[in-house]
Amino acid sequence: MLTIGSVVYLKEGSKKIMILNRGPLVMVDGKTNKFDYSGCVYPIGLVSNEVLYFNEENIDEILFTGFYDEDEARFQNLYSNWAEYNASRIKKGVVDKALENNES
Template sequence: MSKLMILNRGPILPSEEADGENKMFDYSGCLYPQGLDSNNVFYFNEKNIDEVVFEGFKDEDEERFQKVFDDRMKEIKPTIKKGTVTGPLE
């Protein structure tokens, strides 16, 4: 099993499906400890996380951002479909 480091929250990608609709994932990540390689960015959702190994720096700015982010996600949830992970990380 590979470890991923989260890069961002709520990435929106163009759909690869025939419907052409954009899809949103909960997170994007890169392999740890290798780091960011633009050819190996992984998109996944909360339900795809087996275990949180380490939680990084968190302060009042992060807490405030998380609240704003959560509120925004509630607003746009009806307007964009959630992407799905179709297989395991290889």
């Protein structure tokens, strides 16, 4: 699991994406889905209607890994236990199209 602040390229993507969140729950077609990450375009940052949701398998390259300490280690352990406990209740979201190129 990558830390908040990590920067990645997604497969078939041309923009750097900074991880904002791990395990976001998102309503898709009226059902709750869990994604591995949410992110924003780097270096622009968070724009409310441009949050990206993606999974570990969508990452092509890790460019930078964010801060890691004992609190992060504890979070990762607790999150892993939570995800395992809820795996049958909350469906993992699927990313089935490449990141659109919305250059400004």
